Amino acid sequence: MSALTVTCVTKSYGSTPVLTGVDLRVPEGGLTALLGPSGCGKTTLLRLIAGFDDPDTGTIELDGRLVAGPDRSVAAHRRHIGFVPQEGGLFPHLSVAGNVAFGLPRRQRRDGGRVGELLGLVGLDPALAQRSPHQLSGGQQQRVALARALAPEPSLVLLDEPFSSLDASLREETRQAVVEALSASGATAVLVTHDQAEALSMADEVAVLRAGRLVQLADPRTLYRSPRDLDVATFVGESVVLDADVRDGLAYSALGVLPLDRDCRDGLARVLLRPEQLRLGAPGAGGPTARVRGVDFFGHDARVRLQLPSGPTFSARSEGRDLPSAGDDVSVTVVGAALPFPVTGAVPIPDGVR
Template sequence: MTGLDVRGLRRSYGDVPVLQGLDLTVPAGALTAVVGPSGCGKTTLLRLVAGFDRPGAGTVTIDGRAVTGPGVLVAPERRRIGYVTQDGTLFPHLTVARNITFGLPRRERRARHRVAELLELVGLDPAHADRRPDELSGGQQQRVALARALAPRPALVLLDEPFSSLDTELRASTRRAVVDALAAAGTTTVLVTHDQAEALSLAGRVAVMRDGIVVQEGPPAELYRRPGDRGVAAFLGEIVELPARLVEPGSRNGATVLVRPEQLTLTAGGDAGMIAEVLDVAFYGPYAEVRARTTEGTVVRARCPGHLVPEPGARVGISVTGAVL
């Protein structure tokens, strides 16, 4: 079943096109991450899905119900959408409990058990209910913002860069708690993020945007290992270009293939594969980035375990594992 279906969505500001016939399918109950370079239209997409802006053309369907299309424009408050922004936008003068219940019908705002359920769902102690936002950490505020978005039992939750303002430690714990809460609630979710690693590690599906359209979408591993073009490959992670000779019948020589740095295996002594000299090493603890120059003059970057780091100037062999592009 489809939770969100977007077809042919277009939006221009003046003479500048932002979305150019965008298509996107989000399975019901799943989390799909939308990534792409700045200015590609990610936030515009969310605004159109939420109903904050009107498209020039196209349709938006949520849980089988058209909310945007020819002759149809459902108001934002009637779309059953939860929206969480980068800073959470909690009301500073209200308690956590009143923030969470703010958008509920009046008869439901006093349901303390519902507040406790939502706080537990997002990994917070129900005792936080009587605190104010300035008494919470940034990560706790984002969890409260999610609880508020989930309170009316929305058909769809939109997350617009919700973790980018948090420091590294808070970001890791908060995004895991948020994703677990969304999965437990069975909520269809769209996450817009500029962090490719975040998208690949959290989402069940990833959609890559470029120039106002989705150029490829699918499971994270599929996009990372089998990108549709060089642009998608480079956007989702570092690539290494290698000169190659194709051995298939009728293939031309002088080709270039693309691999990921972790596909290059270094062998001490330079007695296997391509022969290279290590130029420099960036050590990160569990792993290291090694830059080396082959005897043909090609400079490559490889990634190796931290306990197998060669010294600059060392002679190594480089072999490729896995499929190449």
């Protein structure tokens, strides 16, 4: 059963189209991320689902109930949707308990036990109930906002880039707490984000939007390993794109002859590799030689920026130990298969990596 069904939804502001025929189905109890660059329409879609605005055409259903469509628009407060904005949106004059209880039906607002239960659900100590929002960290505020959204047991929870203002370590901790709370509550959720790592690590399904269209909906592994096109591929993760000549199921490229992980007709193509597929060794150890132009060290691993003698540059991901230095020459070999994308009507391009 789909908790949310969006069908052929369009939306324009003036003469500017923002959404053009979006279809989306979110399974009950699942978390779907709307992923895309700024201006792709993901926040507009969230607003339409929430009831803050109406689509120009198309329909929106919640649990089989039509809430938006021709001559039909159910008010936002009647859609039974929980909403978590970017900054939490807590009421500064209310305590934590007051904020959480605000989301409860009036008859339950004095039920301290329910407030404590909700705080525990989002991983917060119930002892924080009497604190003011300004006495909490950013991550704690976002968890309180989620508790408030979950309080009335909504059919759908919408999260609008809720972690964008948090620092890296707090963001990761808060993400995990939110995922666990949503799972424990059985809530269906839609997350808007432009952060690829966030979408891939949190969501059951990821919907990629581009220029107002939904271009791919898939689970995170499928999206990363089998992107629909090169634009999706380069958006959802770091990538190495090689110009290649495909013959008899092999791609002849600047990094050697590569096997392909799906069929592709012979001719010009671009093939996709992920940086973690590249292995670096001593010059002459196999594969072409590249020069190290720089190393970005992250602790657990590093990005090694490389340049081939012919000029093109690309990056490899390596473990955070025994790393080369800028100016070193290294051999580059490829592990696994490349994903091909045929080039139609193209003028031959010199071999290289983008």
